[in-house]
Amino acid sequence: MKLNYANMLNTPGTKIQITAQELDAQAPQIKTLITRLNKGEGDNRDRGVPMIGWQTYARELTAADIRKIQDAARKLADSCEIVFIIGIGGSYLGPKAVIEAAHGKNYNDVLPAKLYFIGCDTDPEFYAHCLKMAEGRKTGAVVISKSGTTTEPAIAFRFVRQLIEKKQGARARDYIIAVTDAKKGALRQLAAAEGYRSFVIPDNIGGRFSAITPAGLVPIAVAGIDIAAYVRGYIEAAPLIDSADLYQNPAALYALLRFLAWQKGAAVEYQVTNSSFFESNLAWTMQLEPESEGHQGHGLHVAPAVFPRDLHSIGQIIQQGPRNLIEIATKILEPRADLAVPESAGDTDGLNYIPQNKLTLKDLNNMAIDGPLAAHYADGVPNMTIELDSITPFELGRYHYMLMKATALQGYLLGHNPFIQPGVQFWKDRLFALAGKPGYEKQTAEYRKNKPEKNIISI
Numbered sequence: 001m002k003l004n005y006a007n008m009l010n011t012p013g014t015k016i017q018i019t020a021q022e023l024d025a026q027a028p029q030i031k032t033l034i035t036r037l038n039k040g041e042g043d044n045r046d047r048g049v050p051m052i053g054w055q056t057y058a059r060e061l062t063a064a065d066i067r068k069i070q071d072a073a074r075k076l077a078d079s080c081e082i083v084f085i086i087g088i089g090g091s092y093l094g095p096k097a098v099i100e101a102a103h104g105k106n107y108n109d110v111l112p113a114k115l116y117f118i119g120c121d122t123d124p125e126f127y128a129h130c131l132k133m134a135e136g137r138k139t140g141a142v143v144i145s146k147s148g149t150t151t152e153p154a155i156a157f158r159f160v161r162q163l164i165e166k167k168q169g170a171r172a173r174d175y176i177i178a179v180t181d182a183k184k185g186a187l188r189q190l191a192a193a194e195g196y197r198s199f200v201i202p203d204n205i206g207g208r209f210s211a212i213t214p215a216g217l218v219p220i221a222v223a224g225i226d227i228a229a230y231v232r233g234y235i236e237a238a239p240l241i242d243s244a245d246l247y248q249n250p251a252a253l254y255a256l257l258r259f260l261a262w263q264k265g266a267a268v269e270y271q272v273t274n275s276s277f278f279e280s281n282l283a284w285t286m287q288l289e290p291e292s293e294g295h296q297g298h299g300l301h302v303a304p305a306v307f308p309r310d311l312h313s314i315g316q317i318i319q320q321g322p323r324n325l326i327e328i329a330t331k332i333l334e335p336r337a338d339l340a341v342p343e344s345a346g347d348t349d350g351l352n353y354i355p356q357n358k359l360t361l362k363d364l365n366n367m368a369i370d371g372p373l374a375a376h377y378a379d380g381v382p383n384m385t386i387e388l389d390s391i392t393p394f395e396l397g398r399y400h401y402m403l404m405k406a407t408a409l410q411g412y413l414l415g416h417n418p419f420i421q422p423g424v425q426f427w428k429d430r431l432f433a434l435a436g437k438p439g440y441e442k443q444t445a446e447y448r449k450n451k452p453e454k455n456i457i458s459i
Helices: 018-040 063-079 091-105 124-133 151-175 187-193 213-220 228-243 250-263 276-293 314-320 361-378 391-413 424-435 441-450
Strands: 002-004 081-086 114-118 139-144 176-180 197-200 268-273 301-306 323-330 382-389
Touching: 002 250, 018 391, 063 151, 063 197, 063 228, 081 091, 081 151, 081 213, 081 361, 091 114, 091 139, 091 213, 091 276, 091 424, 091 441, 114 124, 124 151, 139 151, 139 213, 139 391, 151 187, 176 187, 176 213, 176 441, 197 213, 213 228, 213 361, 228 250, 250 323, 250 361, 250 382, 250 391, 276 301, 276 323, 276 391, 276 424, 314 361, 323 361, 361 382, 382 391
Parallel strands: 081 114, 081 139, 139 176, 176 197, 268 301, 268 323, 323 382
Antiparallel strands: 002 382
């Protein structure tokens, strides 16, 4: 894993000007902040608990812990035709990122037990589709929630639990794995009462940093992925990613460059890749960074793109639109397969130069990152590239730990706690008022009294 940041410096045609001298000047501050983060110091508490356990959790897992997760996951997958993964936020995005990276978007084409992620939305059509897919099939579930009362996954679990209990009766408990708090919460109580196999989400690790915990490891293992290698990626990345030396630590450089770009007027960050298998990792980053950084008017709006696909749409606005953005690419150097482009008699499409120059699809796909980023830089878009040798569980572990560390450090640079999300409660309160949740009677009455008029035009 390498970080190429040359195109973040001295970018022409934009006010987002970052120099090597500025990086040098910030090195002492970075050293201080990383040292504090490593020690668990600084503004990092949620309800009094320091939320920095993700920095050490991988090293604390034992071989027996990993085997327990693998055994439970294998037993569930072997006994089911369909497994619902129920969770939202990091409990959904983290495992989905790893599963899609390993098996592709069409992972159900290769998995014996088909996986359906549910509880991350409230779309009735999608729910009906998922439940219909489970008709007549042996069905299981991994339900992931610290509290057990988060609205979306709790609703999903009602449907799925009812389905499993109807099919399996007293044996329903053998088809459900709960990943939740160690001692408290509705799901922990239910798991104890029903006898579900269960695993613990530590108190000191929040949802968007939880892929390394059973919240991520159990679904990843259900998909048959080597979680021991994934955990090892975190462990082996730690000496580098925990380093206080700015120029030895890609997470530190990544965070500092994004911070300086934001200070100089960047509002949007395009997260791009040249791998369709990697797209869900961009979605994971879209939660990790904005939810950690979007406080007090701070932070970059993160948007995803897969090249070359999206160069034929948003590529125009990146190339010649507002100069308030940066670009971060993750390039996969060695895909798991490569194809030679065949020559064509008559060369009617004009592409025979590709095989004649001995270029393969892998070569073209890497050029689909390098060429556009060079063009964007020339037109005023600072950018940097994370280079991964390949997509393996080990590399994903290294990559995830790097971005988690960078995001935490970015919060420290911005001067606020990156482990909370106070703004989320505002929309939840309005939703609960609309739905008439008990305890929200005053808010419901106020909303109905002051309900804004609708300006509607029929078509």
